[in-house]
Amino acid sequence: MSTARYIAAIDQGTTSSRCVIVNDSATKVGSAQKEFKQHFPQPGWVEHDANDIWETTSNVVFAALDQAGLTIADLAGLGITNQRETTVVWDRETGQPVHRAIVWQDLRTDALVKRLAEDGGVDRFRGITGLPLSTYFSGLKLRWLFDHDPELQQRAEAGELCFGTIDSWLIFKLTGEHATDVTNASRTMLMNLRTLEWDADILETLNIPAAMLPRIRPSSGHFGTGIGDFEGIEVAAALGDQHAALLGQRCFRAGDTKNTYGTGSFLVMNTGTELHSSKHGLLSTVAYQIEGQPAHYALEGSIAHTGALIQWLRDEIGLISHAADTEELAAAVDDTGGAYIVPAFSGLFAPHWKSDARGTICGLTRFVRREHLVRAALEAACWQTRDVIEAMTADTGTALDALYVDGGMTVNELFLQLQADIAGVPVVRPANPETTVLGAAYAAGIATGVWDSLEALEELDIETQTWEPKSDRDADYPQWKKAVTKSDGWVE
Numbered sequence: 001m002s003t004a005r006y007i008a009a010i011d012q013g014t015t016s017s018r019c020v021i022v023n024d025s026a027t028k029v030g031s032a033q034k035e036f037k038q039h040f041p042q043p044g045w046v047e048h049d050a051n052d053i054w055e056t057t058s059n060v061v062f063a064a065l066d067q068a069g070l071t072i073a074d075l076a077g078l079g080i081t082n083q084r085e086t087t088v089v090w091d092r093e094t095g096q097p098v099h100r101a102i103v104w105q106d107l108r109t110d111a112l113v114k115r116l117a118e119d120g121g122v123d124r125f126r127g128i129t130g131l132p133l134s135t136y137f138s139g140l141k142l143r144w145l146f147d148h149d150p151e152l153q154q155r156a157e158a159g160e161l162c163f164g165t166i167d168s169w170l171i172f173k174l175t176g177e178h179a180t181d182v183t184n185a186s187r188t189m190l191m192n193l194r195t196l197e198w199d200a201d202i203l204e205t206l207n208i209p210a211a212m213l214p215r216i217r218p219s220s221g222h223f224g225t226g227i228g229d230f231e232g233i234e235v236a237a238a239l240g241d242q243h244a245a246l247l248g249q250r251c252f253r254a255g256d257t258k259n260t261y262g263t264g265s266f267l268v269m270n271t272g273t274e275l276h277s278s279k280h281g282l283l284s285t286v287a288y289q290i291e292g293q294p295a296h297y298a299l300e301g302s303i304a305h306t307g308a309l310i311q312w313l314r315d316e317i318g319l320i321s322h323a324a325d326t327e328e329l330a331a332a333v334d335d336t337g338g339a340y341i342v343p344a345f346s347g348l349f350a351p352h353w354k355s356d357a358r359g360t361i362c363g364l365t366r367f368v369r370r371e372h373l374v375r376a377a378l379e380a381a382c383w384q385t386r387d388v389i390e391a392m393t394a395d396t397g398t399a400l401d402a403l404y405v406d407g408g409m410t411v412n413e414l415f416l417q418l419q420a421d422i423a424g425v426p427v428v429r430p431a432n433p434e435t436t437v438l439g440a441a442y443a444a445g446i447a448t449g450v451w452d453s454l455e456a457l458e459e460l461d462i463e464t465q466t467w468e469p470k471s472d473r474d475a476d477y478p479q480w481k482k483a484v485t486k487s488d489g490w491v492e
């Protein structure tokens, strides 16, 4: 076991790569971040260059170490958290990608989803994988690649190619090992949630060669030892970013729930070692697994557009100049003047899963002003969150004690009050908003002995602030639900 007490945590996100170095009090001692190019070759398509991802990631690790005045030798280990579902295929020998990474937001598999759903409906793999058929998950992105380049299928069958989500790609570049963790694997639609192994029947149905798949490992444990510039570093954790945020918020008990508000929002409820199959439009997924312990499961409600609506008001409509303007404008009025915005820009994700829904603004009268619309935009994130919380309660029979929040929108304190009122639960924000990297650091720290266990993490002194519900908004909920029905089925 290493005597070094620092951990490097990589957060490889959709638009940037970030690294934070923490000490054994979980305090940040260095960090660096670098954006990389997004590729949009066709409407609805989103691609990344996997080499850009590797280069920016490796650069930020060394930049963060420099800032902290440390070297690799000072690290007990390195943890990875990452954008999930994004799909990479690379040549096992050369370590070079054979195509651009297909990003989680990419819609190119829409026709494939419809074709597969003809036999058994969108829930045909849900019992095994916890996921509905959707353009979101990796397995269909892989099938699409093979359909469009049959030579790749032959090479994959011959064992020449490796498939991986971003964690696997980074682990391969860092250590030469071909591995993934249970949380990332649970987003491929290829893993059996009970056995935590690749599912032979689904692989056969989708005709995906097992030879190209990474080994599935616990999220906190040994993934490999660094090579090249990373010589000797212990890669000790990997987990999807929303799962890492759950750990970073120290949501270790069944019923603990966090919401991360960024472009979209992701609510994750820890359901303990019990796997809940959702009947209310949520995803079942692995929360995390510590080596030598059973996996913890989670229910997830992924909301496609929350902060994106604020961006749209700013960039496309010009109603605000900066996202931060929303706080003052929304505070200038007492309510939304009866207006509701449903930001179904490309359909609705959880709990509705309506790809044919489109955005609507309802309840307009001449009374409604800019301030009301801005407030309605903030409330749209709150109501969508309430829809997911209702589904979580219906699935588990557990009402939330509190909602632990993080992400870019949570700097807006009026928004947090609206969320507490609309959800009817206390909203808790940590003083350190970097829960995602913290989660990866915790997982790597446990694997390398910096911390003994999850219980030891509960003893860390972490400041939080709470917003209690102040006004009961239950009477407005039916109106929101009505607004959602107006957006439904818009695309013929």
Ligand SMILES: Nc1ncnc2c1ncn2[C@@H]1O[C@H](COP(=O)(O)OP(=O)(O)O)[C@@H](O)[C@H]1O
Binding pocket: 013, 015, 261, 262, 263, 264, 306, 307, 308, 309, 310, 311, 323, 324, 325, 326, 327, 407, 408, 409, 411, 412, 415
């Ligand atoms: N003060 C604010 N009030 C409301 N929304 C905000 C505010 N500041 C940022 N946002 C929203 O938060 C989002 C950025 O959050 P972030 O966590 O960085 O997202 P992502 O990781 O998805 O890029 C943007 O969509 C932006 O519109």
Ligand SMILES: O=P(O)(O)OC[C@H](O)CO
Binding pocket: 012, 013, 014, 015, 082, 083, 084, 085, 104, 240, 241, 242, 262, 263
């Ligand atoms: O990179 P982010 O923060 O946008 O997160 C992406 C999610 O993991 C997609 O499922």
